[in-house]
Amino acid sequence: MVYASGVQFPPVHRAGQTFLPSQANNLYIFPAVGMAIYATHAKRVTDEMFIEAVHAIADQVSAEQLKLGMLFPPQSNILEVEIQTAARVAKLVFDAGLARVDRPADLVAFIRGHVYASQYG
Structure with a gap:
C-alpha cells in the first residue's frame, strides 16, 4: 500500500510491522x-524543473x-534534502x-x- 497525507501522522503498527x-x-x-531559481537567476521557470525536483x-x-x-526523505534532514x-x-x-x-564547478x-x-541578536 502507498499512502501519503497532507498532514503528519504517527507511525502505524500492523501485523507486526511498523509503517511511517x-x-x-x-x-x-x-x-x-x-532556491535553484534564485541561485541561478533562471530566465524562466519550466515544468521540467518541478519534474526534476520530484525525481531528486x-x-x-x-x-x-x-x-x-x-515516500519522502525524513523531515529531520529537510535542509540537506x-x-x-x-x-x-x-x-x-x-x-x-x-x-x-556562470556555472560553478x-x-x-x-x-x-x-x-x-x-x-x-
Whole structure:
C-alpha cells in the first residue's frame, strides 16, 4: 500500500510491522525549486524543473525507508534534502541554458552558499 497525507501522522503498527506514513505537501518541492531559481537567476521557470525536483527527492529515499512505507526523505534532514534537490534543479537550469550566472564547478557548494541562515541578536 502507498499512502501519503497532507498532514503528519504517527507511525502505524500492523501485523507486526511498523509503517511511517508520509506527509505529501509542498515542503519538499517549492523551497528547493525556489532556491535553484534564485541561485541561478533562471530566465524562466519550466515544468521540467518541478519534474526534476520530484525525481531528486525520490532518489533520496533509501530502500530501507521505502520498506517502512516512507515516500519522502525524513523531515529531520529537510535542509540537506532541499540542498541536494536544489542542486539537481540548478543542474537542469544550467544544462538548459536558462541560467544568468556562470556555472560553478560544484553545484552543491554553490547552492549551499545561497542558503539563508537567520541570526538574531
